[in-house]
Amino acid sequence: MLELKNICTYYGNIQALHDISLKIEEGDIITLIGANGAGKSTTLMSISGIIPPRTGEILFKGQPIHNLSPDKIVALGICQVPEGRHIFPDLTVAENLDMGAFLRKDKEQTTKDLDYIYDLFPILKDRRNQPGGNLSGGEQQMLAISRALMAKPQLLLLDEPSMGLAPLVTRQIFDIIKKINREHNTTIFLVEQNANLALKVADRGYVLETGRITLHDKASTLLADEDVQKAYLGI
Amino acid sequence: MISFKDIQKGLLVSLWFVFLTFPLMVIKVNPIERVITWRWQNMGWVALGSFCYYLATKIYKARKLARQQQIKLGLIKERVDWGQRLLSERKIYLPVLIVVGLGFLIFPLVLSTYQTNIMVTALMYVVLGLGLNIVVGVAGLLDLGYVAFYAVGAYSYALLNMHYGLGFWTVLPIGGLLAASFGILLGFPVLRLRGDYLAIVTLGFGEIIRLILENWNSFSHGPSGISNIPRPGFLGLHLSLGHSITYMYYLMILMVLFTIFVVNRLQNSRIGRAWFALREDEIACQAMGIDKTRTKLTAFALGATWAGMVGVIFAAKTTFVNPASFTFLESAIILCIVVLGGMGSIIGVIVAALILILMPEYLRAFSDYRMLVFGAVLVIMMVFRPQGIIANVRRTYKIPDAIKPKLSRK
Numbered sequence: 001m002l003e004l005k006n007i008c009t010y011y012g013n014i015q016a017l018h019d020i021s022l023k024i025e026e027g028d029i030i031t032l033i034g035a036n037g038a039g040k041s042t043t044l045m046s047i048s049g050i051i052p053p054r055t056g057e058i059l060f061k062g063q064p065i066h067n068l069s070p071d072k073i074v075a076l077g078i079c080q081v082p083e084g085r086h087i088f089p090d091l092t093v094a095e096n097l098d099m100g101a102f103l104r105k106d107k108e109q110t111t112k113d114l115d116y117i118y119d120l121f122p123i124l125k126d127r128r129n130q131p132g133g134n135l136s137g138g139e140q141q142m143l144a145i146s147r148a149l150m151a152k153p154q155l156l157l158l159d160e161p162s163m164g165l166a167p168l169v170t171r172q173i174f175d176i177i178k179k180i181n182r183e184h185n186t187t188i189f190l191v192e193q194n195a196n197l198a199l200k201v202a203d204r205g206y207v208l209e210t211g212r213i214t215l216h217d218k219a220s221t222l223l224a225d226e227d228v229q230k231a232y233l234g235i
Numbered sequence: 236m237i238s239f240k241d242i243q244k245g246l247l248v249s250l251w252f253v254f255l256t257f258p259l260m261v262i263k264v265n266p267i268e269r270v271i272t273w274r275w276q277n278m279g280w281v282a283l284g285s286f287c288y289y290l291a292t293k294i295y296k297a298r299k300l301a302r303q304q305q306i307k308l309g310l311i312k313e314r315v316d317w318g319q320r321l322l323s324e325r326k327i328y329l330p331v332l333i334v335v336g337l338g339f340l341i342f343p344l345v346l347s348t349y350q351t352n353i354m355v356t357a358l359m360y361v362v363l364g365l366g367l368n369i370v371v372g373v374a375g376l377l378d379l380g381y382v383a384f385y386a387v388g389a390y391s392y393a394l395l396n397m398h399y400g401l402g403f404w405t406v407l408p409i410g411g412l413l414a415a416s417f418g419i420l421l422g423f424p425v426l427r428l429r430g431d432y433l434a435i436v437t438l439g440f441g442e443i444i445r446l447i448l449e450n451w452n453s454f455s456h457g458p459s460g461i462s463n464i465p466r467p468g469f470l471g472l473h474l475s476l477g478h479s480i481t482y483m484y485y486l487m488i489l490m491v492l493f494t495i496f497v498v499n500r501l502q503n504s505r506i507g508r509a510w511f512a513l514r515e516d517e518i519a520c521q522a523m524g525i526d527k528t529r530t531k532l533t534a535f536a537l538g539a540t541w542a543g544m545v546g547v548i549f550a551a552k553t554t555f556v557n558p559a560s561f562t563f564l565e566s567a568i569i570l571c572i573v574v575l576g577g578m579g580s581i582i583g584v585i586v587a588a589l590i591l592i593l594m595p596e597y598l599r600a601f602s603d604y605r606m607l608v609f610g611a612v613l614v615i616m617m618v619f620r621p622q623g624i625i626a627n628v629r630r631t632y633k634i635p636d637a638i639k640p641k642l643s644r645k
Contacts, residue, residue, distance in 0.1 A: 050521050074524025086519035088512050099512050102505070103524045151524060 388546020414543020460557025577623020
């Protein structure tokens, strides 16, 4: 579904990604794990076109997308949940969700999807008239994911959904991620520091180190891999 | 409520103010007669004024704190803001609206030409404020060069009329369109900037336009300006000066209504929501598929359109334009209108424009102190009502339980 071919991304003169290549098949949950500053978020930003790669190719369903502007990429069905949630603090929960459906014109289906979201996260329904900034961290993460789902993406890019959340809330969020993947057949590309949890949910995993992909394999194999265990799982 | 310590501190504050204003308020040098007049009584007034002001703010703050505590304890209910109440309760706002509407309707019939003339100016600033409100209040782009678009409108009427003899009604849309294209022209390079940087560049743009008009003699007749611009015609009739002003007055009323209608529709539209969202979080906007550049450009262009149209009206009203009318001070006044009224609030901007433009006219006696009062009013506003005279209330969606669609899935 999505293929990255030798992506190199720069911040000014500093190269953040070195020849990243990865492949995401339809219906999969793929995870990208790595330490701080490895380039995980940059990879996502490159895919969404917010920080476009300098060289290399990104193909979505065989079509090159690395030259498109961010809004065109979203229109194709790739939606990102940015790191640190980035909800709109002064808009209400309902309006936040409304912004997610910004590019959609099918009103009826949108209302149906809104019901589905409220079904998925009942707390959002209770709080739909409150400003987004009043929600707790976990609720904000739910809102950010829901907002992205309102765009009806085929590929959902999640950037550290566990950041700053209590373990119990994290588990709840991950359950939802699995549910979304199963029920909607939404392909998910998950970037995480919590390698243990991410690898348990994912089908396949990539390990990123200082801008280079050093390992990629089935998630279960990675979970059992000695180097990975030492470096990321703290076992 | 006021302790001895407060009074002590108040005295210190007034002493400081006396010291600060001493050269300005007390010493008066007459260079011709070479004498210095010492106006000691002014010192007393400054001391008394600042002391009273200090105590007043202290009392206000103490009362506010006490009320908040009472609300917390559940002793009294939170008071609804009067601005909000005015807008939300039909029983209150309907009669107010009717009275104000009627007042505006008969205004030129009962009052003199002079009064009408002032009111036309005030209404022009209402439209300018509403236009800038799109850019600053709604989209959150700080534009300090708004007057440039106003100048573009005014000069487009002056020049098109001088060279091609085009009439007011033809130029009105042309002026708007020209200003909009200038907005886009300015927008393209500067929209990658944010906050302070954007403000500085727009400020520079405003000055560039003014300097071009001032120095390009063959194009704009330089500082001497262009005169003999015709007033708008009314079905080809020749109007006397008084009638012509009355006619302009009603024209402006229509213009204001039209602006309110458009701005209101815009704010509740798809693009309006995109503006609000863009003001709050740019990264999230991009992740949601909002075209950042296009959304900002529309805000700039739409804001500029109103400035351009008012510029045309301005040229027609004064029958004379020169670059001195388009200084940075104009931009600052329009920005003050938006900030004072409440960012993003339509009714607030209208009220603020009327206050800020009419007040100096009626207080001619104090015209020497105009800027002083202006500054003081702004500072006091920021202390007591930082959200503006009438803060913006965003429309919220309320879904009644009865018509909520049933959840049916799985």
